[in-house]
Amino acid sequence: MTEMTDNTVNESGEKQKPRIATAALCGCFGCHMSFLDIDERILQLVELVEFDRSPITDIKEVGPCDIGLIEGGVANAENVEVLRDFRRHCKILVAVGACAVNGGVPAMRNQFELKECLVEAYINGIGVENPQIPDDPEIPLLLDKVHPVHEVVKIDYFLPGCPPSADTLWTFLNEILAGEEITFPYSLIHYD
Amino acid sequence: MKNIENFVSELLSATENAPELLLQDLCAIQQRYSYIPENAVEILASKLNLPAVQIYGVIDFYSFLHRKARGTFDILFSDNITDRMLGNQSLIDSLCEKLDIEPGTPRIDGRVTVSVTSCTGICDQGPALLVNGMTVSGLNEERISKIAELIEEDTPLSDWPASFFVVEDNIQRSDILLDDKIINGSAIESLQKNGSDALLEILEQSGLRGRGGAGFKTALKWRFCRDTDSDQHYVVCNADEGEPGTFKDRILLNSYADNVCEGMTLCAGIIGAKKGYIYLRGEYRYLLDDLEQTLQKRRDANLLGKNICGHEGFDFDIDIHLGAGAYICGEESSLIESLEGKRGIPRKRPPFPVTNGFCNQPTVVNNVETFVAAAKIAVFGADWYGSVGSSESTGTKLLSISGDCARPGIYEYPFGVSIEQVLEDCGAHDTQAVQVAGAAGSTVPAQEFHRSIAFEDLSTGGSFMIFNQQRDMLEMVQNFCHFFCHESCGFCTPCRVGGALMKDLVDKVMVGHATHNDLKEMENIGQIMQQNSHCGLGVTAPKPVLDTLEKFPQIYMQRLANRGFEPAFDLDAALEESRQITGRDDAEAHIEYEPLLNTAGQDES
Ligand SMILES: Cc1cc2nc3c(=O)[nH]c(=O)nc-3n(C[C@H](O)[C@H](O)[C@H](O)COP(=O)(O)O)c2cc1C
Ligand code: SF4
Numbered sequence: 001m002t003e004m005t006d007n008t009v010n011e012s013g014e015k016q017k018p019r020i021a022t023a024a025l026c027g028c029f030g031c032h033m034s035f036l037d038i039d040e041r042i043l044q045l046v047e048l049v050e051f052d053r054s055p056i057t058d059i060k061e062v063g064p065c066d067i068g069l070i071e072g073g074v075a076n077a078e079n080v081e082v083l084r085d086f087r088r089h090c091k092i093l094v095a096v097g098a099c100a101v102n103g104g105v106p107a108m109r110n111q112f113e114l115k116e117c118l119v120e121a122y123i124n125g126i127g128v129e130n131p132q133i134p135d136d137p138e139i140p141l142l143l144d145k146v147h148p149v150h151e152v153v154k155i156d157y158f159l160p161g162c163p164p165s166a167d168t169l170w171t172f173l174n175e176i177l178a179g180e181e182i183t184f185p186y187s188l189i190h191y192d
Numbered sequence: 193m194k195n196i197e198n199f200v201s202e203l204l205s206a207t208e209n210a211p212e213l214l215l216q217d218l219c220a221i222q223q224r225y226s227y228i229p230e231n232a233v234e235i236l237a238s239k240l241n242l243p244a245v246q247i248y249g250v251i252d253f254y255s256f257l258h259r260k261a262r263g264t265f266d267i268l269f270s271d272n273i274t275d276r277m278l279g280n281q282s283l284i285d286s287l288c289e290k291l292d293i294e295p296g297t298p299r300i301d302g303r304v305t306v307s308v309t310s311c312t313g314i315c316d317q318g319p320a321l322l323v324n325g326m327t328v329s330g331l332n333e334e335r336i337s338k339i340a341e342l343i344e345e346d347t348p349l350s351d352w353p354a355s356f357f358v359v360e361d362n363i364q365r366s367d368i369l370l371d372d373k374i375i376n377g378s379a380i381e382s383l384q385k386n387g388s389d390a391l392l393e394i395l396e397q398s399g400l401r402g403r404g405g406a407g408f409k410t411a412l413k414w415r416f417c418r419d420t421d422s423d424q425h426y427v428v429c430n431a432d433e434g435e436p437g438t439f440k441d442r443i444l445l446n447s448y449a450d451n452v453c454e455g456m457t458l459c460a461g462i463i464g465a466k467k468g469y470i471y472l473r474g475e476y477r478y479l480l481d482d483l484e485q486t487l488q489k490r491r492d493a494n495l496l497g498k499n500i501c502g503h504e505g506f507d508f509d510i511d512i513h514l515g516a517g518a519y520i521c522g523e524e525s526s527l528i529e530s531l532e533g534k535r536g537i538p539r540k541r542p543p544f545p546v547t548n549g550f551c552n553q554p555t556v557v558n559n560v561e562t563f564v565a566a567a568k569i570a571v572f573g574a575d576w577y578g579s580v581g582s583s584e585s586t587g588t589k590l591l592s593i594s595g596d597c598a599r600p601g602i603y604e605y606p607f608g609v610s611i612e613q614v615l616e617d618c619g620a621h622d623t624q625a626v627q628v629a630g631a632a633g634s635t636v637p638a639q640e641f642h643r644s645i646a647f648e649d650l651s652t653g654g655s656f657m658i659f660n661q662q663r664d665m666l667e668m669v670q671n672f673c674h675f676f677c678h679e680s681c682g683f684c685t686p687c688r689v690g691g692a693l694m695k696d697l698v699d700k701v702m703v704g705h706a707t708h709n710d711l712k713e714m715e716n717i718g719q720i721m722q723q724n725s726h727c728g729l730g731v732t733a734p735k736p737v738l739d740t741l742e743k744f745p746q747i748y749m750q751r752l753a754n755r756g757f758e759p760a761f762d763l764d765a766a767l768e769e770s771r772q773i774t775g776r777d778d779a780e781a782h783i784e785y786e787p788l789l790n791t792a793g794q795d796e797s
Contacts, residue, residue, distance in 0.1 A: 080763060080783055114769045135774035141781050143766040151760035154709070 018066040018177060021052040023086060025079040026106045026146060027072025029055075030163045031097040035069075037166035048177055065090045067176065070155075071163075073103040074147045078140035087153040092176070095155045096169070098162040100148065107146040114144050157182065161191065199224060200235045211240045212551075214250060214533035218257055219474070219514050223325060226262040253535040253681075255309060255517030256325075256474050262305040263298050265343050268322045272311035272436045273671040274594045274657055280319035283336050284308065290340035304343050310519060310675055311436040312475040315594035315657070316362050316601045324349055325477040328356045357478065361443040362601035365617065367588045368580060369565060370604050376450055376493065379458045379570040380501050388418070388462040397574035399586035400566060404430055404522075404559030405629065405653035407585075410566060413556055416546040418463040420554035427459045427468035427508075428531065428550065428557045432515055432522035434473060435630035436675060437655035440590035441560040443602055445472070445479050448564055449486040453510060455563025457500065458570050459556055460508040468510040469550070471527050474517050483512055519679040520729055524557040526681065537683045538727035559653070561590055582608035584648040591645070593618050595627075595658035603656075611641040614656065622661045625744070630655035631672040632732035635665070635739040666702060666747040669736045673698045676733035687730025690721040694734060696760065704751050705758045711748055715741060 024032060032055060038045065053062040062068070068090030074080055087093055098104040109117050123131045149155055159172060168188045175182050203220055207213045214236065221232050228251050237244040251257045269275070269284050288295055288306055298305040314320035317329040326349060328335070335356065342352055363370060383391050396411035417425060429452060433441040444452055456468045472480065487510055490496040500506040513531055515521050521530045525539035528550050549555020558566075565587060569577045578586045585607035591614065594600045598619025605614065615623055626636045628645070629652035636643065636650065643649050659665060677695040682688045697714050700706045718734030725731045740747060763783040771781050 077767060077780065077783055084786065115773055118773060133773055135776055137776060137778050137780055141767050141770040141774065141776065143763075144769045145766065147761065152763070153759075154757040 017048065017050045019050045019052045019064070020054070020067045020069065020173075021062045021065045021086065021090060022054040022056070022069040023062070023071070023082055024055070025070060025072035025083060025100070025149070026075035027097065027099040027104065029071070031071035031100075034097075034161075034163035034166055035169050038170050039166070041170060045173070049173075062086055062089045066092060067173075068093045069096050070094065070100050070149050071096050073099040073106055074143065074149055074152050075106055076140040076142045080143075080152060083149055083152055092156045093153065094157040094159060094172075095149045096159045097164055098160065101150075101158050101160050103146045103148050104162065107148075110145045114142060118142075160189070196225065196229050196232055197235060200232045201239075204235070204239050209239050211242060212531070212533040214240060214242065214247065215254070215516065215530060216513060216533070218247075218251060218254075219516055222257050222516075226264070226266050226324075227258040227260055250533070250535055253518065254474075254515075255678075257516055261298060261302060263302045264346065265304040266322075266324055267304065267306045267339075268309040268312075269306070270310075270312035270314060270318060270320045270322070271308035271671075272315060272318075272675075273668045274315040274437060275311075275319045276667070276671060277595060277663070278319045280331070283319055283331050283333070286333065287336050287340060290337065291343060303346070309475075309517060310434070310679060311438075313433055313439040313442050313473075314359060315437055315439055315592065317359060318594075322475065323352075325474065326357060327359055327475070327478045329359050359442070359446075359478070361447055363443065363604075364593075364599050364601040365603040365605065367604040367606060368577070369561075369568065369588050369590065370448075370602075373448060373451055374454065374568055374571045376454065376490070377495055377501055379454045379567040380461065380495065380503075382570040383458055383461045384501070384503055391458075391462060391570060392418075394574045395566060395569060398569045398577040399574075399581075400562070400569060400577065401585065401647060402559055403561035403565065403589070403653065405435070405632075405651065407647045407651055410558065410562055413546055413558070414459060414462055416544075417554045417556045420547045422554050424467070424551070424553040425460075425463045425465040426550040426553055426555040427456050427463070427465045428524075428527065428545075428555055429456055429468070429470045429560055429563055430522060430524065430527060430557055431470050431476070431560050432473045432519075432527060433476070433560075434519035434522040434679075435632060435653050435655050436672070437592060437594055437627065437630050437657040438653055439592040439594075440602055440654045442476060442479070444560045444564055444590075445476065445483060449483055450490070451564045451567050452560055453486065453490055453496070455558075455565075455567035456510060457495065457508055458567055459558070459563070461500075461506060463554070463556055465556075466507050466509075468508065469531055470510060470512045471515060471521070471531060472512050473515045473522075475515075477514065480512065480514070487512070518681075519675075520681045520727075523727055523729065526727075527557060528555065535681070537681050538729075540726075561654070580606040582606075582644070582646045582648065585646040589645055589652070590654050591652070591656045592654050593656045593658070596620060596623065596660035596663065597658050605645065607646045608644050610644050611636060611650075614645070615641065615658065618658075620658045620660070623658055624661045624663060625659045625665060627655070627657040627659070627668065627736075628652050630657075631675050632728070632735060635668075635736065635743055637743045664747065665740055665744050666698070666751070669740050669747075670698050670702055672736040673733075676729065680729060680733070684724075684726035684730060686721045686724040687726070687733060690717050690725075691730070691733050693717050694721075694737060698737065700758070700760060701748055701751050705753055706748070706751065707753055707755055707758050709757065711741065711752075 051057045052065050053059040062085055068086040095101050118133045122133045221228050233244055233247050236247055269280055293299045296307045312320050314329050319331040320329045392411050392415055400410045401407040431441055496509050498507045518536050520526045521536040523538050524545055526536035530536040545555045545557050547554055581587045588604050588606050591603045593603055628634050628636055628650045673695040677691040680687045680691045694717055697710055714737055718738045721730050721734045
């Protein structure tokens with residue numbers, strides 16, 4: 001298990017709040033939405049932590065952080081880059097939700113050849129005009145298969161669920177910030 | 193097309209449209225056409241009154257059934273570790289090269305497909321293959337060249353050299369079970385003379401336990417079944433023999449078939465069954481004709497049929513059902529599902545087959561060897577049987593010995609024999625390990641060779657694979673992990689997913705990319721599979737990994753990457769397909785390897 005280290009003290013002698021970053025790779029942002037379902041508790045959270053890169057702050061580059069939350073699986077070259085960047089900068093990296101943990105819905109394309117998927121979407125798809133497979137260097141290349149995040153970098157914690165409920169995320173963050181062992185009541189980790 | 197329709201219609205009218213014969217019908221269609229054509233499925237669906245998706249579900253479940261044509265010659269190389277040790281891989285390459293094909297893909301002209309399949313039970317005479325379901329043993333370069341010629345010339349199988357299809361019994365050591373066969377009808381006479389209560393008593397005293405591996409007391413099983421009230425009772429002989437490295441039922445079915453049937457008839461007499469089934473693995477199709485003949489001879493001799501041996505009201509007959517390449521169908525409840533013509537998904541237990549088996553009726557399922565032993569005990573008595581063996585395990589056990597030894601084959605030993613003794617007798621030297629009881633069994637290192645074959649020590653269905661000091665034990669582990677991953681029925685997540693993850697991790701170790709964390713993960717996954725799988729397959733599937741992690745850690749350690757973390761796959765290679773499709777080769781179209789990426793916040797142990 002990876003422990004939170006003691007909060008560092010900044011130049012003016014104040015205790016610094018732990019920094020959290022979040023990112024969505026190949027997912028639907030549902031885990032982020034679920035995170036927002038903590039509702040008014042977000043006010044408590046901002047008392048406890050500082051947000052780094054995240055859709056909440058709109059910061060684009062991740063800086064040194066204590067906790068990184070990753071939603072979504074790894075489907076293209078940019079996902080790999082972002083994920084590695086998070087791993088470089090975060091002491092604790094957490095796979096959040098089914099796509100990060102298993103590849104999830106996007107990984108359903110793993111049943112097919114990449115070419116078949118692209119042809120279906122960009123050549124033969126209903127309503128496609130000017131059919132062509134995009135090759136602009138601005139667009140990240142797709143990996144041949146979608147992978148869970150732990151197959152690309154070391155992951156410290158896995159929060160399953162599609163999405164993990166707000167209570168699950170809230171419980172996790174509280175426990176990890178308090179340096180406690182991560183445990184959940186059964187109701188938060190059963191899915192049927 | 194008309195042809196197919198006629199064939200299927202005739203097939204179905206011959207079997208009176210019985211839905212439980214679906215799998216048998218599919219096997220017949222596959223055998224005739226090398227696949228199951230769509231219009232065949234339509235006819236089956238309408239005549240058997242089954243949804244087409246259910247039929248496709250069955251086709252997709254069994255490895256030997258296909259939706260696309262395999263061609264005139266469908267070749268499946270047996271790919272057990274013992275076949276590999278005998279060099280099957282270069283033979284596969286050689287045949288594919290001669291025929292100019294890729295493994296698994298039918299040749300354009302529709303002539304031939306070459307692929308691999310799980311152990312075909314010819315380990316003592318391998319490498320082996322199946323061509324249109326028939327076994328060819330003793331493969332070498334010469335045979336492969338000849339086979340390639342025969343295929344190119346489109347020579348029908350019936351004109352191939354008969355020597356190719358010879359499978360010897362290869363009995364190297366016999367004891368009380370194999371030494372002499374009982375006279376046909378003598379076990380039935382004993383039952384009539386003593387009555388079923390006394391015979392169950394004799395069986396109980398003999399201490400006979402099931403020979404399929406689990407070792408359940410046979411008398412108890414038969415008694416439970418007999419005492420379950422029902423109109424119908426069934427006897428099923430488990431001749432699925434799917435455990436890699438096991439081939440002892442093969443010789444019993446080949447040369448002791450009468451004794452097998454006698455044991456089944458004895459059981460029928462005791463439990464009150466009118467109907468029995470032999471579930472014969474598809475890999476043993478070559479035994480089918482002879483077995484059918486044995487059954488017919490027994491009918492002619494009034495050893496099967498109505499009023500058996502003149503005993504009023506003792507009616508019993510046996511049908512043979514073929515499997516279609518699914519190891520899980522050796523598990524008794526899957527076997528019953530398969531007998532009913534369905535996908536072989538294990539049932540929830542309890543209830544057990546003795547109360548709710550075939551068609552939900554009380555059913556005895558026993559291994560082939562168990563039936564032979566029971567028949568002999570009925571004739572020669574409990575003391576005769578109990579005089580050999582150990583206290584917990586009376587009698588003898590047939591071992592199928594293969595791998596690194598001078599004399600592979602069938603060895604019958606009294607229970608309690610030590611591994612050392614067996615190795616000496618079969619001419620094994622310089623032995624590193626023995627895999628007892630197949631892929632699902634135990635890996636036994638040299639320092640444990642004093643241990644014995646017995647239910648109280650090393651329990652086994654009969655597989656005994658020998659590995660000498662030159663062998664790389666990780667190749668065995670890898671072979672077994674791929675086997676289990678392929679054979680998982682897919683019903684429960686711990687086995688379906690766990691097995692696939694385990695296979696990927698072993699592959700990662702093999703290519704030198706695994707780290708300490710990966711080994712921990714393998715242990716973790718193994719425990720989850722053992723504790724949470726629905727049936728015995730998933731429970732035993734991680735065993736080769738867990739056993740060797742404990743007893744042969746060096747095969748993993750010497751291959752570990754000297755880093756805290758390694759990706760599970762080659763990131764840059766994963767972009768290759770995209771590069772091909774888009775024609776891009778710019779910097780962004782590549783991913784650099786970054787070994788020291790993951791230093792933050794990690795435990796390296
Ligand atoms: C995955 C799996 C495969 C099995 N394969 C076989 C088999 O091929 N032959 C067999 O006799 N028993 C096999 N068994 C054991 C059977 O479920 C059953 O215990 C056995 O047929 C009972 O017969 P016995 O009491 O005579 O041993 C298998 C069990 C499992 C879990
Ligand atoms: S353990 Fe494996 S073989 Fe058994 S039911 Fe589960 S998936 Fe099927």
